[in-house]
Amino acid sequence: MGSSDLDVCAYFERAAEALSLSDDVREILRHPTRSVAASIKVRMSSGAIRTFPAWRTVYSNALGPAKGGIRFHPSVNADEVATLSFLMTFKTSLAGLPFGGGKGGVAVNPRDLTSHELERLARGYVRALRYDLGEGRDIPAPDVNTNGTVLAWMADELAALEGTARTAGITGKPVSLGGIEGRAEATGRGAAKVVHTLRDHLGLGDKAALAIQGFGNAGAQFARDMVAEGYVITGLSDSSGSVVSRDGIDPVEAETYKREHGGLKGFADPAPDDDLRQADCDVLVPAALGGWIDGDNAARVAAGAVVEISNQACTVSGGDALEDRGIHVVPDILANAGGVSVSYLEWAQNLSGMQMSRDEVFADLDARMVRIAKAVAQRADEDSTGLRDAAYRIAALRLADALEAMGTQRLFNE
Ligand code: NAD
Numbered sequence: 001m002g003s004s005d006l007d008v009c010a011y012f013e014r015a016a017e018a019l020s021l022s023d024d025v026r027e028i029l030r031h032p033t034r035s036v037a038a039s040i041k042v043r044m045s046s047g048a049i050r051t052f053p054a055w056r057t058v059y060s061n062a063l064g065p066a067k068g069g070i071r072f073h074p075s076v077n078a079d080e081v082a083t084l085s086f087l088m089t090f091k092t093s094l095a096g097l098p099f100g101g102g103k104g105g106v107a108v109n110p111r112d113l114t115s116h117e118l119e120r121l122a123r124g125y126v127r128a129l130r131y132d133l134g135e136g137r138d139i140p141a142p143d144v145n146t147n148g149t150v151l152a153w154m155a156d157e158l159a160a161l162e163g164t165a166r167t168a169g170i171t172g173k174p175v176s177l178g179g180i181e182g183r184a185e186a187t188g189r190g191a192a193k194v195v196h197t198l199r200d201h202l203g204l205g206d207k208a209a210l211a212i213q214g215f216g217n218a219g220a221q222f223a224r225d226m227v228a229e230g231y232v233i234t235g236l237s238d239s240s241g242s243v244v245s246r247d248g249i250d251p252v253e254a255e256t257y258k259r260e261h262g263g264l265k266g267f268a269d270p271a272p273d274d275d276l277r278q279a280d281c282d283v284l285v286p287a288a289l290g291g292w293i294d295g296d297n298a299a300r301v302a303a304g305a306v307v308e309i310s311n312q313a314c315t316v317s318g319g320d321a322l323e324d325r326g327i328h329v330v331p332d333i334l335a336n337a338g339g340v341s342v343s344y345l346e347w348a349q350n351l352s353g354m355q356m357s358r359d360e361v362f363a364d365l366d367a368r369m370v371r372i373a374k375a376v377a378q379r380a381d382e383d384s385t386g387l388r389d390a391a392y393r394i395a396a397l398r399l400a401d402a403l404e405a406m407g408t409q410r411l412f413n414e
Contacts, residue, residue: 040053061137105143187217188217201328242271
């Protein structure tokens with residue numbers, strides 16, 4: 001049989017087994033299509049050259065050009081990038097988008113760089129991968145520590161190398177440079193739509209309590225949208241610490257405090273052991289970096305449901321341990337699919353020359369998130385599985401249909 005080196009491939013193997021997928025499909029989806037490593041040389045302000053290791057993986061382009069963010073973080077490595085490209089492949093498939101899955105990263109702490117150095121690094125990344133990237137090949141987007149300005153530098157570099165002014169090859173650009181309205185809100189808003197759509201499946205009553213780890217772009221938007229729906233935030237954290245309040249936290253006040261004090265610490269009571277996993281709540285929402293819930297600490301989770309806004313918030317053993325305890329897990333490929341869904345609209349807008357209003361973007365996003373959340377819940381009910389297995393079955397089936405349309409072993413043996 002052979003198997004992938006990636007832990008997360010276990011999710012696909014389970015789906016393949018349950019769906020009796022063909023050996024061809026299993027073999028194709030077990031391994032990334034292409035992984036490229038590069039050394040980006042940057043002239044630093046000191047005058048010296050510094051080298052930054054960088055990667056880009058296309059896991060699959062069975063359903064279209066690869067799509068996935070570029071992460072700037074000191075701990076990024078080839079395996080992490082490949083794992084994230086696997087997740088993107090199943091996320092775009094689940095969301096019904098005409099994309100494959102990819103991901104990129106650079107091992108760097110961008111806070112150590114001046115803005116000139118950061119621009120040279122961003123442009124250097126595109127130059128190193130110029131033959132791999134492009135609107136019909138592989139389309140990067142923002143991820144951890146890469147923002148609209150970084151993506152604007154990348155889009156400008158790619159367009160210059162291609163001799164065009166069209167920038168569909170990079171999404172997440174500022175609106176004034178071909179970006180799309182509503183992209184900043186998309187991930188948090190999409191996650192809120194998913195949770196609200198799944199409220200019966202998750203057993204959430206009125207005023208259900210939420211604790212959110214990672215009060216950044218996605219986590220803060222999610223908090224605002226959930227409060228608008230009548231849910232209550234009882235715990236929040238960022239890299240400065242974790243705070244809890246049984247009376248409920250106003251996310252707008254928390255944002256103001258965070259802006260003024262540089263972090264949430266001190267805004268409300270500290271969480272037990274400064275560990276939000278143990279916070280008393282109905283739904284625990286990891287929205288910082290991956291791997292926060294693992295096989296060792298899953299027993300400490302007090303909530304009845306976990307919503308993975310961060311990619312791979314649970315390790316494979318952590319997610320399994322939660323489900324063994326009867327805790328629902330809304331998987332990353334469903335919970336955070338709002339971001340790539342709006343990136344798709346940006347790409348389509350750039351290719352077509354048509355422009356979408358903010359209301360049109362949100363209408364498309366909301367409808368897609370409700371549609372896929374309902375499909376996953378229905379599949380979970382029909383198959384008596386958790387939400388993650390249900391999501392992987394839907395995504396794997398769409399990929400299998402595309403791959404088998406090229407012919408199966410039966411065709412070639414006839
Ligand atoms: P962000 O950088 O804006 O926010 C991350 C937040 O996490 C920050 O507030 C930071 O202080 C906090 N944090 C860091 N370490 C922490 C720790 N140990 N404990 C508690 N908080 C900690 O990032 P974002 O764009 O909101 O993305 C969050 C996660 O969602 C990432 O894993 C990202 O891959 C995933 N995601 C984001 C998008 C998107 O469109 N933004 C799309 C898909 C997935």
